[in-house]
Amino acid sequence: xxxxxxxxxxxxxxxxxxxxxxxxxxxxxxxxxxxxxxxxxxxxxxxxxxxxxxxxxxxxxxxxxxxxxxxxxxxxxxxxxxxxxxxxxxxxxxxxxxxxxxxxxxxxxxxxxxxxxxxxxxxxxxxxxxxxxxxxxxxxxxxxxxxxxxxxxxxxxxxxxxxxxxxxxxxxxxxxxxxxxxxxxxxxxxxxxxxxxxxxxxxxxxxxxxxxxxxxxxxxxxxxxxxxxxxxxxxxxxxxxxxxxxxxxxxxxxxxxxxxxxxxxxxxxxxxxxxxxxxxxxxxxxxxxxxxxxxxxxxxxxxxxxxxxxxxxxxxxxxxxxxxxxxxxxxxxxxxxxxxxxxxxxxxxxxxxxxxxxxxxxxxxxxxxxxxxxxxxxxxxxxxxxxxxxxxxxxxxxxxxxxxxxxxxxxxxxxxxxxxxxxxxxxxxxxxxxxxxxxxxxxxxxxxxxxxxxxxxxxxxxxxxxxxxxxxxxxxxxxxxxxxxxxxxxxxxxxxxxxxxxxxxxxxxxxxxxxxxxxxxxxxxxxxxxxxxxxxxxxxxxxxxxxxxxxxxxxxxxxxxxxxxxxxxxxxxxxxxxxxxxxxxxxxxxxxxxxxxxxxxxxxxxxxxxxxxxxxxxxxxxxxxxxxxxxxxxxxxxxxxxxxxxxxxxxxxxxxxxxxxxxxxxxxxxxxxxxxxxx
Amino acid sequence: xxxxxxxxxxxxxxxxxxxxxxxxxxxxxxxxxxxxxxxxxxxxxxxxxxxxxxxxxxxxxxxxxxxxxxxxxxxxxxxxxxxxxxxxxxxxxxxxxxxxxxxxxxxxxxxxxxxxxxxxxxxxxxxxxxxxxxxxxxxxxxxxxxxxxxxxxxxxxxxxxxxxxxxxx
Numbered sequence: 001x002x003x004x005x006x007x008x009x010x011x012x013x014x015x016x017x018x019x020x021x022x023x024x025x026x027x028x029x030x031x032x033x034x035x036x037x038x039x040x041x042x043x044x045x046x047x048x049x050x051x052x053x054x055x056x057x058x059x060x061x062x063x064x065x066x067x068x069x070x071x072x073x074x075x076x077x078x079x080x081x082x083x084x085x086x087x088x089x090x091x092x093x094x095x096x097x098x099x100x101x102x103x104x105x106x107x108x109x110x111x112x113x114x115x116x117x118x119x120x121x122x123x124x125x126x127x128x129x130x131x132x133x134x135x136x137x138x139x140x141x142x143x144x145x146x147x148x149x150x151x152x153x154x155x156x157x158x159x160x161x162x163x164x165x166x167x168x169x170x171x172x173x174x175x176x177x178x179x180x181x182x183x184x185x186x187x188x189x190x191x192x193x194x195x196x197x198x199x200x201x202x203x204x205x206x207x208x209x210x211x212x213x214x215x216x217x218x219x220x221x222x223x224x225x226x227x228x229x230x231x232x233x234x235x236x237x238x239x240x241x242x243x244x245x246x247x248x249x250x251x252x253x254x255x256x257x258x259x260x261x262x263x264x265x266x267x268x269x270x271x272x273x274x275x276x277x278x279x280x281x282x283x284x285x286x287x288x289x290x291x292x293x294x295x296x297x298x299x300x301x302x303x304x305x306x307x308x309x310x311x312x313x314x315x316x317x318x319x320x321x322x323x324x325x326x327x328x329x330x331x332x333x334x335x336x337x338x339x340x341x342x343x344x345x346x347x348x349x350x351x352x353x354x355x356x357x358x359x360x361x362x363x364x365x366x367x368x369x370x371x372x373x374x375x376x377x378x379x380x381x382x383x384x385x386x387x388x389x390x391x392x393x394x395x396x397x398x399x400x401x402x403x404x405x406x407x408x409x410x411x412x413x414x415x416x417x418x419x420x421x422x423x424x425x426x427x428x429x430x431x432x433x434x435x436x437x438x439x440x441x442x443x444x445x446x447x448x449x450x451x452x453x454x455x456x457x458x459x460x461x462x463x464x465x466x467x468x469x470x471x472x473x474x475x476x477x478x479x480x481x482x483x484x485x486x487x488x489x490x491x492x493x494x495x496x497x498x499x500x501x502x503x504x505x506x507x508x509x510x511x512x513x514x515x516x517x518x519x520x521x522x523x524x525x526x527x528x529x530x531x532x533x534x535x536x537x538x539x540x541x542x543x544x545x546x547x548x549x550x551x552x553x554x555x556x557x558x559x560x561x562x563x564x565x566x567x568x569x570x571x572x573x574x575x576x577x578x579x580x581x582x583x584x585x586x587x588x589x590x591x592x593x594x595x596x597x598x599x600x601x602x603x604x605x606x607x608x609x610x611x612x613x614x615x616x617x618x619x620x621x622x623x624x625x626x627x628x629x630x631x632x633x634x635x636x637x638x639x640x641x642x643x644x645x646x647x648x649x650x651x652x653x654x655x656x657x658x659x660x661x662x663x664x665x666x667x668x669x670x671x672x673x674x675x676x677x678x679x
Numbered sequence: 680x681x682x683x684x685x686x687x688x689x690x691x692x693x694x695x696x697x698x699x700x701x702x703x704x705x706x707x708x709x710x711x712x713x714x715x716x717x718x719x720x721x722x723x724x725x726x727x728x729x730x731x732x733x734x735x736x737x738x739x740x741x742x743x744x745x746x747x748x749x750x751x752x753x754x755x756x757x758x759x760x761x762x763x764x765x766x767x768x769x770x771x772x773x774x775x776x777x778x779x780x781x782x783x784x785x786x787x788x789x790x791x792x793x794x795x796x797x798x799x800x801x802x803x804x805x806x807x808x809x810x811x812x813x814x815x816x817x818x819x820x821x822x823x824x825x826x827x828x829x830x831x832x833x834x835x836x837x838x839x840x841x842x843x844x845x846x847x848x
Contacts, residue, residue, distance in 0.1 A: 308740040597726035643744040652742045660723040
């Protein structure tokens with residue numbers, strides 16, 4: 001009788017994927033130096049918890065695979081095998097395979113057993129080779145007090161004689177109800193040696209008094225095995241704490257040796273309680289202390305409510321300013337206190353949704369390593385600022401653009417070692433990934449010391465594909481901007497890594513979707529630098545309030561460059577009543593917002609209003625408005641929930657007086673303006 | 680008496696209808712759809728929206744579009760005064776719950792009806808109303824036009840507006 005375990009599956013998968021992530025990151029660190037025993041322990045623990053979970057939840061394939069993996073890791077941990085490149089590659093591959101297996105299991109798809117079996121064979125081959133001394137890698141066993149050959153864990157008996165273990169398992173009544181299956185435990189024990197089981201039926205009541213879900217049985221086991229006590233206890237790790245478990249060695253002196261090789265033999269028999277002391281730190285290390293899993297929708301609801309509170313507060317404080325009388329001072333100071341609390345509340349709630357960017361960065365060491373190997377390059381990836389936190393939604397959406405950029409750096413940026421040496425640079429290229437906070441934004445920088453952007457080639461390519469006219473003179477900045485155009489690629493050979501001409505434009509539009517922007521700075525022969533600026537969160541935007549007629553619009557600060565008042569002499573009229581003005585080195589078209597949105601403005605002549613230079617999708621326009629009002633943080637509200645998408649408008653917000661203001665979608669406005677131009 | 684067509688009897692046998700005035704005519708909507716009734720407050724215009732979509736309103740933190748039913752049903756002389764009323768209704772669409780406000784001249788009554796009170800509407804001749812009428816109810820000698828909110832909102836708010844609706848500058 002077992003309860004329905006499927007309700008725990010999601011938690012198991014979540015935890016397993018997390019375990020795989022920590023395994024992978026530990027493996028990648030392991031690669032670069034002498035093996036740190038703590039790292040191997042981390043990997044081992046991760047594999048072990050996946051194995052335990054898999055067998056509990058009946059994913060036999062995963063359990064069997066992780067068992068082999070665990071055996072190999074055990075060898076590494078006990079220093080009977082040295083960490084070689086082959087082994088670390090094999091382990092990384094295992095992480096991939098496990099990820100696929102668990103992914104398939106979660107989606108209920110069949111698992112590609114062939115690749116699993118192949119890899120499992122490779123792993124077992126290494127273990128067997130070590131056992132038989134074929135691949136005699138020098139095992140750096142120095143701390144081992146006994147000179148006798150190392151005992152194998154579950155192979156044939158060697159120099160250490162088998163010991164008879166007496167195990168008493170007296171479970172509590174809820175043993176079965178918690179999903180424990182004693183048969184599975186016995187089966188696992190049987191692998192370790194010769195097992196005899198006898199069940200104690202004395203507590204069994206008559207059928208009438210019996211509760212079908214309760215466990216009335218207890219067992220006495222005798223196991224003849226050379227396995228250390230820890231290995232036997234491990235089998236019982238998934239047994240709940242309400243069981244009484246006693247493990248005694250029939251011959252304690254001999255039994256103590258393999259279990260605790262670095263300590264003097266423990267005296268006399270020891271009857272430990274079910275919760276073995278060494279298991280406690282293990283479990284503790286694999287779990288974040290004091291954290292709980294909370295559904296994202298609950299957090300979003302919380303953020304929404306806090307957003308409402310911000311608006312209500314703004315409304316109240318506006319009213320409180322007009323209040324007079326004896327209570328007015330008290331009210332105003334109360335409002336100030338409320339504002340402080342609100343700001344704290346808002347920050348705390350926002351922080352709940354914030355995750356360190358290491359969540360995204362962590363995939364890059366592996367990716368760069370694999371890619372460099374494939375492309376025959378030597379690349380060192382340096383990561384800094386990985387603890388910088390940003391909103392989960394932003395984090396989820398920034399992953400793909402970053403992957404693309406880093407991939408480009410390895411593929412296009414960093415040269416082959418010979419070329420680098422010839423250019424007087426270190427043969428090993430460096431890619432630096434950095435994240436930092438700057439004001440209310442987060443700045444992610446991807447920098448390489450490769451060949452940089454080849455301006456000549458970019459320009460030639462752009463001319464060839466008609467993106468640039470044959471006689472257009474372009475500034476360096478403008479040339480660098482070309483790489484963000486759709487369909488642009490300078491890669492001579494289309495590889496499976498990059499060069500298919502989809503990419504930088506998608507990168508830019510993805511980042512624009514997040515209200516962010518990307519810039520490129522490059523120096524030929526010295527490398528290039530991509531700088532991404534993103535808002536910390538998608539729930540709030542720092543905006544500039546504009547007035548047109550009786551309406552208020554908001555343009556995100558990240559899109560604004562400058563605002564200026566134009567005199568008629570600065571403006572040139574061109575065909576069809578279109579107007580341009582000179583801004584820094586370029587001519588920008590003027591878009592009159594009142595015309596685009598069909599409003600009655602207060603200012604029609606350009607010198608009566610203001611022009612705000614805005615940027616979106618790499619292009620700039622001058623947006624003509626009546627006036628600038630102020631700059632403030634606004635809570636983003638969807639228009640699409642109850643209405644639909646409005647061209648040129650990204651979303652809406654609620655201002656302090658309770659009225660609704662629309663947030664402009666600058667990229668969309670520019671797109672509409674340029675379509676009109678082309679028409 | 681003949682049995683009513685099936686589509687008119689989907690509601691419970693007895694239900695309540697909120698009636699309101701537009702010009703001289705009385706209209707009604709099912710009470711369960713009605714979220715609240717509020718006085719007129721200025722709305723924020725939506726660029727290039729259909730003429731009868733006045734704009735959006737802040738309804739306790741949610742952005743709600745406001746539709747002037749009077750314009751929709753062909754009134755030409757509409758005024759917005761403090762006694763102008765917005766009936767906020769809510770429908771369940773494929774996209775989830777959608778709320779919107781309807782501007783009417785005034786709310787009149789809540790009436791109890793049973794399913795057989797709803798008579799199929801004859802062709803009224805104006806396509807604007809035809810498309811969203813569920814039926815007619817005779818109450819105390821007066822005719823109430825029962826509106827189908829789902830049809831009303833489905834036609835009024837396209838999932839996405841197109842760029843072409845933006846006027847050339």
